[in-house]
Amino acid sequence: MNIGDVAERSGLPAKTIRYYEDIGLIRPHRSANGYRCFVESDLHKLAFLARARALGFSIEDCRTLVGLYEDESRASADVKDLAQQHLRKIDAKISDLEAMRNTLSELVECCAGDDRPDCPILRGLAT
Amino acid sequence: MNIGDVAERSGLPAKTIRYYEDIGLIRPHRSANGYRCFVESDLHKLAFLARARALGFSIEDCRTLVGLYEDESRASADVKDLAQQHLRKIDAKISDLEAMRNTLSELVECCAGDDRPDCPILRGLAT
DNA sequence: CTTGACCTTCTAGTTACTGGAAGGCTCAAA
DNA sequence: TTTGAGCCTTCCAGTAACTAGAAGGTCAAG
Structure with missing residues (x-):
């Protein structure tokens, strides 16, 4: 998936998704042409972030929440x-x-x- | 009055008062030594601004409100x-x-x- | 081969301050 | 007279979470 697809499917603007990569919230792979290449789990994480942000959690809180989400022994x-x-x-x-x-x-x-x-x-x- | 006095009397931090001068909300005179020199009307205006800000008005709204306040024919x-x-x-x-x-x-x-x-x-x- | 819709990076702007550095002024005490 | 505390000055940078825009690369269709 390219960034436009995940933008549409997650409801987040492409700019925001790039920003989330900048600050290390997500780490999408890159295709040979340099385009970001998203898989389902990236999309899932972005949707999680979108919901957490919609509930007013700060970016740093979101970082913590994602960490907890991914930690099976939380x-x-x-x-x-x-x-x-x-x-x-x-x-x-x-x-x-x-x-x-x-x-x-x-x-x-x-x-x-x-x-x-x-x-x-x-x-x-x-x- | 020096900035410390108006800060105390208006309840606004000195930094904020300097900032308000920077963006043209107030125009205090200067003493010979370069210090800002505030008169009662400056203090009054700062207190007005502090109250408007406390009610959540944006700086630009505050600018408009001060303008209306000073306009006798509003x-x-x-x-x-x-x-x-x-x-x-x-x-x-x-x-x-x-x-x-x-x-x-x-x-x-x-x-x-x-x-x-x-x-x-x-x-x-x-x- | 071009056109249009994608994508990339980079810089800068948004709001309303706030912190800190580097240095000048003033007044009172030693 | 000097020294020190406590004022004051300007300027630069950082905060939160994007957002706008410029300049340019890529790709699929016609």
Whole structure:
């Protein structure tokens, strides 16, 4: 398979796949013409990476997850720990965003939104 | 005021204040010795920026907001539009994060988290 | 033999800072 | 008067995870 095929089948842009090779997440073989030559297991790994990234895991977390995935003697506790840490980060981000949303939506609701200059949003920011 | 004073009073690191000058958000005067020399209005603007950033507005949004703030003939509708757009982005981010959290916490709950290799989290990612 | 769709590498840009190096200024103590 | 601490300055590089674009090689079809 060439990069275009795995891009389509994994849902990852070709650029991203090349980047993942650059940083050592995958190691596809090369054909005689220099093209990357992917086998099924490369595709499988890329799909794994795509899903882990979609769940918000960082690239370094993904590297660890792939390592655990390929380690037949892993302890599921290690995977769970990583996932729980990530879950806590997600929760923290959600809290931050909700705090922002609450403050901002209060200000927005107070704003007439007409052609006059008086604006509670700006007043709130300037306070 | 020197940069250390405004840093303390605005809550922004000195590095960040220098950066804001670099990108043209503020234009403090200089003393004879080359030190930046801040007046109250600079401090006020920095505090405004700090609050806008804390609400998640991008630097470019902040630039626009400062412009509106300083424009006595602004229409509050312009401010409100900007804020509402930002609110929608925040809501979208929260939705994304909640989707991640839901999927991930389901997987986490299914995982024994012991020393055995069998792991529903990895299976979920590999599917 | 050319055309178009692939593929390659390389450089640089994105966001909003942050860390660190190398060096100048200021003020108080010895 | 010198010295030292603690400010300040600029400039360069690094962060995360790509993404855009340029310049050029390869391949299959017509």
